[in-house]
Amino acid sequence: MATRNIKLTIAYDGSGYHGWQAQPMQTTIQGILTDALFALTSQQISTKGASRTDAGVSALGQQVLFTINSPIPTENFQKALNDRLPKNIAVTEAAEVPDDFDVISDVTSKLYRYTISTAKTRPVLSIDHAWHLPYKLDQLAMDSAAKLLVGTHDFKSFASAADNRTNSVRTIFGCNVIGENELIHIDTEGSGFLYNMVRNIVGTLVEIGIGRWKPQIINHILAAKDRTAAGPIAPPQGLCLMWIKY
């Protein structure tokens, strides 16, 4: 019965939770997962998530690492945990990973999708998973602006003040604005993200979509390295962590 490192892929509806990260007296995804692991193994298992999603943010492909000494076969973790998790959290995959695998520093790419609804009336069936903006947004302008974010840049202007990482240079592999009927998806793929970076990007693209700013302002915002140069933060419920690659 050797010690193993197990990586879970987890999906969750974040709308009823105080984010991923366990916190005293708050219902969090990590807290609920720790409870399910305890119910299954009678062990207090420490988990590490790849992305610290905020309150209200959902995920289809969060990655979670833990070390365990248990006779349960790896392939049984998915069903056994799903039987013990609430319906709005699910394990979609469980895999054994090498001892030296790190769920945060080994990430090569992540995709976040942000969804806006431009429906005239509030979209009752997706109100917890979209930012409702009942306006005409210029999607072409937004997509032109999104393209200026692609590449390796200092994204300090898009990091919320609470971000205390000293290096704010990140690489965005792609940023696409995709219309689907009354929905607009903003898909941002990158090697890593600063705190609230995607939501600050979305808030900025919306300023461009409503015509307040031109797409070229992105170059000025990047050069400013100042949070106040960018647009306001978009609300959390439109954000979903789609996948993480290693």
Add this chain to the structure above:
Amino acid sequence: MATRNIKLTIAYDGSGYHGWQAQPMQTTIQGILTDALFALTSQQISTKGASRTDAGVSALGQQVLFTINSPIPTENFQKALNDRLPKNIAVTEAAEVPDDFDVISDVTSKLYRYTISTAKTRPVLSIDHAWHLPYKLDQLAMDSAAKLLVGTHDFKSFASAADNRTNSVRTIFGCNVIGENELIHIDTEGSGFLYNMVRNIVGTLVEIGIGRWKPQIINHILAAKDRTAAGPIAPPQGLCLMWIKY
């Protein structure tokens, strides 16, 4: 300040409610709407809904009629009520209708959509709006069976026992099984429906989709005029009242 008949189009996420119909000590859509009308007008206004959707069933196009004596212009009801309704209920239209308009008997057509998710793992973002069946379903067989329901038939075999209407003959204008990635939509349009009729149709089509029955069984089920001849009832959360025409 004349008395007017106003017809509202209402959308709601039914997952947190005990159905449309007001009931003592239960949170219902009709109850919440009556409260919002009272908050707006200080009048206790009696409303009549076109469809008595069950607990857990959602709607994008429920129709609601009421009579009011108030100076509020008809076109202001939508915004004024939306400001007083919770985020998962919304008025999408308000229109004045003639004195002799009846919101139930004047219906010419209704469309219900039922959604099944065949995702391997439970779909956390749509768990309250789809029936999760992680199987391979034969959509062609289901659609062939659905086509046998179209027309004017005695649908007694598809009515739950609680239905006390003496005439169980109804007309189905269309019944289509539509695949969309891991989702299957079953769209049923008809002039009127018996109690639980759509959910009993869906439960029957699923028996056909999993291969337990052949599509032709529909003819036998219709002829039997016996609820036990059809399949089990599908759960409520997959059902959504899409629209009603007059």
